Amino acid sequence: MSGLEFVVNGAACGVALEDPRVTLLDLLRDRLGLTGAKKGCDRGQCGACTVLVNGARVNACLTLAVALQGAEVTTVEGLSEGGNLHPMQQAFLDHDALQCGFCTPGQILSAIGLMNEGESGDDVARVREGMSGNLCRCGAQPGIVAAVQEVLQAHSSGSR
């Protein structure tokens, strides 16, 4: 089996893939030591494994690593810059948008994906709809929606 060459959090990465069954999620967590993306359901239903592939949010549990030749992957470990948290990370802290924190990396990556899509504005119904692929069993959604809205507001006012 040929090797996988791709980019993870801005750094080139080569991995020998002896078996095509490895998902992106298992590759990140078990081979690359990036345990931010979480394995909740492993069936695409909970969103805890959400990462960005070429800027678009996807479920890492349903992505075959072998299909990612040349792709750029972003996980929660790659969001901060020089010790400064990404604005979405900071907003989650400011709004107390978590309790146990298990879903948080997926929520944050999904929210950044939503921002990249650029369609929701800060409309609360659209933020809720856009974040529906990420479950939070602690019930922190009010804080999550508030955090996402705040960043989207700042993002849209800054870009116009």
Place this chain on the structure above:
Amino acid sequence: MKAFQYLNPKTLPEALAAMALPGSVAYGGGTNLLDLMKTGAATPDGLVDLTGVQALQSITLDDAGNLRIGAAVRNATLARAPLLRAHAPMVAEALLSGASAQIRNMATVAGNVLQETRCPYFANPDAACARRDGGQGCDARVHAGREHAVIGWSEACRAVHPSDMCVPLVALDAKVELSGPEGVRLVALSDFLTLPEETPNRRNLLGSGEIITALVIPAAATALAGQSRYLKVRERTSFAFALVSAAAAVQIAGGKVIRARLALGGIAPKPWRVPEAEEAMVGRAATPETYRMAAEIALQGAAPSGDNGFKIELAKRTVARAFEWAAADVPGLGRDLPASVFDTIPEA
């Protein structure tokens, strides 16, 4: 998960050659197939990843005005395509009502057509399921409920086709373009997806070694674009399959219906379309009574397959409301997407 070979062709001839290998299955986003491989319900020997085939990536209008959508276009890409929004906005509405943003970014349109039922017995290899294994058993026989069919089902299978996208596509006479060892053919989507009857494991007309290369929405769909809606009723506002859904389009002149299209989702093994229901509306006043009459015709022959009789009345009411929404739609204007059943009917 059973071991498999992964093949990633770059051209259509390479893809067809890979599909000719025994046990090969076409692979798109993987959102359904990989999940079924994890449970053991799907056991392909080879995955032929079609997402790297450039010829399957485009959305184009041909000279006759037909919209051609490449098989490997992602659901999210199609939903945002200006060509689709102008040609058949209710297809965009249906796409955006389906799954989650993550899954829409991954799933392809051909995979959407070919996705399997979400009947829990299909996904569980320890359960009896004639649709999966071609035998006689069906564990849903005694456990059918809200996720099962109320029309078009058979003693052998009560499964529902779970797609949202396919419902308006069937209403608009969309076709599936297939390529295989015998060449290229076009089949109506409503024929391509089959009813279970005695052989539920034959779920569509895909031939051996054949792949879907495109979906085609005929030019005639544009005449209905301004007054068409997709209404989906589900148990939560987002990220849930339809209990019942309806794609409704209606052209009105002088208060009377001159043309109507209707298909239903969530109630049958394939998107449910009854042309007699559409024809009966023509010439009648565009009123809730007419829409209800069409719904009664569309649901003729419906029968619960288990504890799901409520879906029959729910389907009729969904049809009537979808037509009211469609009639109130403002031709030529965009709309907020996606729809929610909690939205009020807009002012005409």
